Amino acid sequence: MTNILIFTIFIAIIFGIKSPAPLTHLATAQQYPDPETIKRNPAKLDEATKLIYSRFNSISSLFHEDAMDDLGFCMKNITAEWNEAFDFSGDTKFLSNCIQKTNGNILQRLCTAADIKFYVTVLSEAEKQGFKITNYIKGNKNCNLKSWVSGCEPGWACSVEKDTEVDLKNKDEIPFRTSDCQPCCEGFFCPTGLTCMIPCPSGSYCPLARLNPKTNMCDPYRYQPPPGATNHSCGGADVWAAVVNSREVFCPAGFFCPSSVEKYSCQSGHYCRLGSTSQTKCLQLATCNKEASNQNITAYGLITCGGLTLVLLIFYNCTGQVISTREKRKEKSREAAAQSAKELAQERWKAAKENAKRKAVGIQTSLSRTFSRRKPAISDTSKDPIPSSRDENEDQNNLTMMIHDLEDDPESHDGFSVEIGDKHLKGSKPKKLHTRSQIFQYAYGEIEKEKAMEQQNGDLTFSGVISMATDTTMRIRPRMEVSFKDLTLTLKGKKKHLLRCVSGSIYPGHVSAVMGPSGAGKTTFLSALTGKASGCTVNGSILINGRDESMNSYKKIIGFVPQDDIVHGDLTVEENLWFSAKCRLPANLSRADKVLVVERVIESLGLQHIRNSLVGTVEKRGISGGQRKRVNVGLEMVMEPSLLILDEPTSGLDSSSSQLLLKALRREALEAVNVCMVVHQPSYSLFRMFDDLILLAKGGLVAYLGPVKKVEEYFSGIGIDVPERVNPPDHYIDILEGMVKCSVNYKELPVKWMHHNSYPIPQDMRDSDSSESGQDSVGGSSTSAAHQSYAVELWQEFKLFVQMKNDDFLSYFKRRKDLSNRVTPGVLRQYRYFLGRVAKQRIREARLQAVDYLLLLIAGISLGTLAKVSDENFGAVGYTYTIIAFSLLSKIAAMRSFTLDKLQFWRERSSGMSCFAYFFSKDTIDQFNTVIKPAVYLCTFYYFNPPRSSIVDNYIILLCLLYCVSGFAYALAIYLEAGSAQLWSVLLPVVLTLIATQDNEKGSIIPFIKKFCYPSWALEAFLVANAERYRAVWLLTRCAAIAKRGYDLRDWKFCLIRLMVAGLAFRILALFLLVAFQKK
DSSP states (O other), X not given: OHHHHHHHHHHHHHHTOOOOHHHHBSSXXXXXXXXXXXXXXXXXHHHHHHHHHHHHHTTXXXXXXXXXXXXXXXXXXXXXXXXXXXXXXXXXXXXXXXXXXXXXXXXXXXXXXXXXXXXXXXXXXXXXXXXXXXXXXXXXXXXXXXXXXXXXXXXXXXXXXXXXXXXTTOSSOOOOOOEEEEEOOTTEEOOTTOOOBEEOOTTBOOOOOEEETTTTEEETSSOOOOTTOTTOOOOSBOOOOOTTTOGGGBOOTTEEXXXXXXXXXXXXXXXXXXXOSSOEEOOTTOBOOTTBSSOBOHHHHHHHHHHHHHHHHHHHHHHHHHHHHHHHHHHHHHHHHHHHHHHHHHHHHHHHHHHHHHHOOOHHHHHHHHSOSBOOOOOOOTTOSSOOHHHHHHHHHHHXXXXXXXXXXXXXXXXXXXSOOSOOOTTOOOOOOOSHHHHHHHHXXXXXXXXXXXXXXXXXXXXXHHHHHHXXXXXXXOXXXXXXXXXXXXXXXXXXXXXXXXXXXXXXXXXXXXXXXXXSOHHHHHHHHTTOOOSEEEEEEEEETTBOOOGGGGGGGEEEEOSSOOOOTTSBHHHHHHHHHHHHSOTTSOHHHHHHHHHHHHHHTTOGGGTTSBOOOSSSOOSOHHHHHHHHHHHHHTTOOSEEEEEXXXXXXXXXHHHHHHHHHHHHHTTTOEEEXXXXXXXXXXXXXXXXXXXXXXXXXXXXXXXXXXXXXXXXXXXXXXXXXXXXXXXHHHHHHTOSOOSXXXXXXXXXXXXXXXXXXXXXXXXXXXXXXXXXXXXXXXXXXXXXXXXXXXXXXXXXXXXXXXXXXXXXXXXXXXXXXXXXXXXXXXXXXXXXXXXXXXXXXXXXXXXXXXXXHHHHHHHHHHSOOOTTTTTHHHHHHHHHHHHXXXXXXXXXXXXXXXXXXXXXXXXXXXXXXXXXXXXXXXXXXXXXXXXXXXXXXHHHSOOSSOHHHHHHHHHXXXXXXXXXXXXHHHHSOHHHHHHHHHHHHHHXXXXXXXXXXXXXXXXXXXXXXXXXXXXXXXXXXXXXXXXXXXXXXXXXXXXXXXXXXXXXXXXXHHHHHHHHHHHHHHHHHHHHSOOO
């Protein structure tokens, strides 16, 4: 590939020069001066020089189409680049000198296409030898073992015989050129083994060599004069190839060469790179000493770093200040509204009681006058001062209807006024709630009403008081009665029963407790009720309101509180509750009602004083464990469920906190919520607050299921009495554990319960012997499994694993009808909510973000200082390390987006929140880092070791690279555990980058893999952007290097597109994994 490339380039040079007619059929005697004429008339020299220059300047216009196609991969604009390489308009003195030196026979000494072909062969052979031989020689017509004229030596050239025609385009035959051998002209180079000259391009320095008596070398070149040839002096340049093999013909660094025969020192305040034709002025703040090869722009890097730091500080501080100010204003408004509502409620309640005593009126009339919502309309009551009993009933019914209408739609035009305490006529002018103060005043007014009613009516709410006063039904949520019959759960592939023969019901408006010893299947029972039991075979039936429906069809109105406190630690208590409420409450619910719901939950759970405190994490201390537990429960209460399942909500709570929590749950039950919870060792007072008890024995069998009030009666009937001063639930659990002996064997309790309710008893439980075997079966040890070989067990386990994964995968895409009759916010609206939450989390992670930026700065300084950009490989080493370091640091940072809150996402996803909104909100906020991080890295790497490519090109490449690797990190973080994901994120960039730097060997799979490696695309983009800046004398180096790696200068944008498409594909994969492979 390399020899074809160099031959194409050189042949393009030769095709631009036509042979003169008198000497080589190129021009007539009138066009090109005769050599003798030039000698006699020096004025003709200028005419000859101009003619030769015009030949050089028209090189590119004479290219063949195939030559242009061959060079397109390393030159975007072949015409412009070759004109620039051989533009001698600045100084044609070297042409005039060569014409004089050769007596006007310059064109007879130029190499033909056949000479170039031979030279390419020599270069390719030397390359195969690793350039171990300084002057690689190969025989030809003019230079061989029999004939070796002085023109065959490096730096020398000869002419064809006089009056001999030369076809410079002839590729097949080298002309016989052995006459008048002379040293090569300045500005030309004469290869070893050839007797012709080739012009040196712009950016080269090709003077005549001088013999160094100490080394016997022809400085500045690498050849020696032939030994014993006293009449043979040092000639001109002998080679132009890649910079590795012909560095001596490149204009030295720290100097600039306007032409190939002139060299000047770079002045102070300027810098000159290797192969420069002019000196470049340094930037204002850069330091450039005399003969500087590059400018020191570290100051600009420091300024850029300082500017970025200042901008980020301002952004984070201002954003945090805005959020803080907003929260403070909201808090002041809320506190003022709460205080006002509290004072107003106390005054009116006091007035209501006095009025009731004085006038002996019912509580309803007092409440309607004191706690009405709207200002009364002026009405004429003098016509009917004493209403009849029928009118009183109508007034009561109208009052009740208005109360329920008000609770259903607080923004309706009907109902009551918060300010005035008398009833009004329908159709009066409404007062809409617009401001934050009005909304909080409304919410706290309602809360204070409920508190006041509780003082008179125990646990009843405001709605309950009105219902009792008017004898009408209260507003309730959709009812969910859950019945289960012969519910049995068995582990797939085994005979182990987790739950067995459970029958019964849990009812709306009841608070049911699930109790039992450890391992009795309490959590499994709750998981079965909510449809979350995975990896099990479910037998029996679960009916919802008497119908066989899937629980997933009601998940929008089912709340499940897990045993672990899965709460966002970097959000405040109020922010956690508000987010759950916004995403899970009906979309058409007004903001005022949402505020009321959230404030009521905060009030009932006793979270007022910590509402603005961060929940905290393991690393960062926040609220206490008991408070965190209540927040965990509050996340489900704010969505106003119809079925609320809680797994050990009182664990870790003290007695007072447990009672506070249970009171809040009973308040939920008053609105027809079906509450079922697992509890451990409740106190007697707490135990009496439950309506129903589900007592499970070991093996998932029911020992009792019924009202709490009748549990002692039942156990007394079978001979189990509770001793004095012993808590009944503790006594029953001790019996089921076998710790307390009684008249009945604890293993027989499930059978007695079945007898008591006339349930069918399994055959293995009919007598005590079979019962023991049944319990063994419940224990789940399969005797036949012991006789199976290890290979069979392994194969069965594998099949079971595949079957479970397949079932889980299909379950995510199974469409179920939504029967909850609740329309929650859509994806776009949830996306907005998620976006706000993630933005707050990122702002509070400012210190962690600062560490990421600091690591990038350190990496940039290290690589910019140690991995110097080399002109020989266009900075490939530095860019290779950049890809590894930048990819690794970016991946680790991007993985945090999905590893830190996996548990929270699984909980939110199972409750019906959109995984699309979750994913895209995370990705949207992470684009801030995609924009900032490349600039942070480049402000040290680029300014400490500036390549020739622009900083804009480097920034765009790093931006596309970061977009690609962050998508890859998402997929790793979602599918793998945190430790495994981090290991892969470190390993993959290194391995893939090493593959990307391997040479393309025939028969190897490496070239195929490189096509799909993102480091290969990024490295190609970096090198192509940098190589494009190497022009003129660098053309051979650029084309050879690009050809060796298989790159194409035209593919820069294509590489960026591939990086962006790969990033998008990785994000699609990550989203698919998020939806299809989430943990249940």
